[in-house]
Amino acid sequence: MVQNQTPLTMASLFRNARSSNMPVLVMVEDLIFLSKIQQTAKLVNAGIEVVLPTNLIERLSQNPPSAVICDLNYRAGLAIEAIRELKCNPDLRGIPVIGFLSHVQSDLITSAREAGCDMVLARSAFSQQLPQILRNYSPQNAAPASSGGDAK
Secondary structure, eight states: OOOOSSOOOHHHHHHHHTTOOSOEEEEOOOHHHHHHHHHHHHHTTOOEEEOOGGGHHHHHHHSOOSEEEEETTSGGGHHHHHHHHHHHSTTTTTSOEEEEEOTTOHHHHHHHHHHTOSEEEEHHHHHHHHHHHHHHHOGGGOSOOOSOOOOO
């Protein structure tokens, strides 16, 4: 069982993201949520790249991204296994992983945290915080955000 070494806040995750010049990888199967992420990325001028769980580690090894956004409901546990594999790799474990799911899935929340997911958000909270998440992880927006609102 993999456990998070220290609890991470949204602010500490964002500080870690500033050093990467790569887009945010997005591992999402739900086409409605994928469309929402793509539209939000365009609105905030953020770079994203869609990736499959089966290709995640290979893609990460090529050129690590600033973060990974993951739909934790992805096909019967594939997302959890991909996160676990990422966090077990010493060269990749520092990449922040933000997962989202239905707030009533307490077993999946626990599994995601045990796998090493740095931040687990309910779908509603993820949707609300998505613009700020993308702004802070996007290399196009490397200067501190001037909008003044902190994500909760």
